[in-house]
Amino acid sequence: MIGKRLLMIPGPIEFTPEVLAEMAKPTLSHTDPQFIEEFGQALEKMRKVWLAPNGQPFIIAGSGTLAMEIAAVNITEPGDNVLILHTGYFSERMADIFKLHGANVDIVQSTVGDLPQIDEVRKKLASKKYKTLSITHVDTSTGVRADVKALAAAAQETDTLVVVDGVCAVAGEELRMEEWGVDIAFTASQKAIGVPPGLALLVASKKAIEAFKSRKSPVGAYYCDWQYWLPVMEAYEGRKSAYFGTPAVNLVRALNISLGQILDEGMEARFARHARNAAAFRAGLSAIGLGFVPMRKEIMANTLSAVYYPEGTDASILPLIAKNGAMLAGGLLPAIKTKYFRIGHMGMSDASEILATLGAIEQSLSSAGYSFEPGASLSAAQAALMQP
Ligand SMILES: *Cc1c(COP(=O)(O)O)cnc(C)c1O
Numbered sequence: 001m002i003g004k005r006l007l008m009i010p011g012p013i014e015f016t017p018e019v020l021a022e023m024a025k026p027t028l029s030h031t032d033p034q035f036i037e038e039f040g041q042a043l044e045k046m047r048k049v050w051l052a053p054n055g056q057p058f059i060i061a062g063s064g065t066l067a068m069e070i071a072a073v074n075i076t077e078p079g080d081n082v083l084i085l086h087t088g089y090f091s092e093r094m095a096d097i098f099k100l101h102g103a104n105v106d107i108v109q110s111t112v113g114d115l116p117q118i119d120e121v122r123k124k125l126a127s128k129k130y131k132t133l134s135i136t137h138v139d140t141s142t143g144v145r146a147d148v149k150a151l152a153a154a155a156q157e158t159d160t161l162v163v164v165d166g167v168c169a170v171a172g173e174e175l176r177m178e179e180w181g182v183d184i185a186f187t188a189s190q191k192a193i194g195v196p197p198g199l200a201l202l203v204a205s206k207k208a209i210e211a212f213k214s215r216k217s218p219v220g221a222y223y224c225d226w227q228y229w230l231p232v233m234e235a236y237e238g239r240k241s242a243y244f245g246t247p248a249v250n251l252v253r254a255l256n257i258s259l260g261q262i263l264d265e266g267m268e269a270r271f272a273r274h275a276r277n278a279a280a281f282r283a284g285l286s287a288i289g290l291g292f293v294p295m296r297k298e299i300m301a302n303t304l305s306a307v308y309y310p311e312g313t314d315a316s317i318l319p320l321i322a323k324n325g326a327m328l329a330g331g332l333l334p335a336i337k338t339k340y341f342r343i344g345h346m347g348m349s350d351a352s353e354i355l356a357t358l359g360a361i362e363q364s365l366s367s368a369g370y371s372f373e374p375g376a377s378l379s380a381a382q383a384a385l386m387q388p
Pocket of ligand 1: 063064065066068088138139166168171188346
């Protein structure tokens with residue numbers, strides 16, 4: 001359709017008509033029995049999406065950065081040692097938040113587009129007592145995906161709490177929170193969860209809640225403090241209302257719809273579809289000579305691709321691609337910001353969106369003077385999508 005523009009960025013993403021229609025309903029009181037029921041259902045569904053049957057979910061108005069701060073301040077106290085796995089822009093933000101709240105932060109570095117070696121992380125964890133290991137599941141600035149399962153296993157050897165920034169991953173990348181021993185995994189509504197921006201979503205393990213309850217110093221951020229939010233979440237799940245801060249009523253209702261759609265697809269099917277879509281994008285972009293920021297195939301995310309501009313082109317192709325029907329994102333990591341762009345492919349995106357996006361990229365590259373065989377990316381992506 002002329003003028004139709006797909007939102008293919010790493011959040012906000014394309015939302016389903018059902019989610020958007022829910023947003024448009026008249027706002028209920030946060031004490032309305034219908035809203036209480038829906039809030040309760042959304043909390044229950046979060047456990048299933050996170051694969052954390054004994055986890056404690058939190059739904060709090062705010063963006064993903066609020067979720068980062070909530071995760072950092074509730075289980076870590078001033079003076080605690082925290083180890084950060086560095087994969088890009090958002091690992092640095094997490095380090096800044098921990099430091100602001102008085103933690104002693106050590107960082108395991110990696111080069112752009114790569115991950116620190118797991119042995120290096122293990123060695124570091126054994127070198128002193130770390131309270132928390134913080135991992136960015138998918139770093140949205142590089143498209144690098146960390147091996148959360150292996151890292152969480154390493155952290156368990158030293159009884160270190162594991163915090164996962166899943167803002168660009170939860171409900172797209174495989175995450176088995178409880179089985180893998182993750183203590184806090186959080187995201188924001190506008191990413192793979194598929195709800196307009198405005199909700200910070202966390203699930204905490206029993207161990208994380210115990211760490212919170214046994215802390216010696218108060219939480220150093222009023223709006224983040226679980227002492228106020230925990231009773232609210234417990235009340236709504238018990239189908240009663242409780243108040244600390246007014247819930248984002250329309251967003252919570254839309255969340256309940258979206259989580260229902262995610263669970264209707266099923267988590268295994270959803271992980272597989274994200275992997276298939278990502279493979280199709282990579283096959284298509286490779287076929288016309290484009291390269292990726294992540295250095296190895298095994299560490300490339302399924303939720304977004306970070307792609308180098310081909311020789312002779314730069315960020316000026318992005319408005320062209322938008323005009324041709326797909327809104328993409330520019331670079332984010334300062335060191336290579338002008339050299340690459342990002343395509344989000346998470347949520348409900350299907351074959352038609354992948355093919356339309358590749359078509360828009362081809363048309364724009366062609367008018368920017370880059371030469372390739374027209375249709376090559378579409379045909380390679382189609383072949384990948386048709387693989388059983
Ligand atoms: C988007 C994102 C954030 C920040 O979320 P906001 O909603 O923009 O505050 C944090 N971490 C990762 C990995 C992200 O992709």
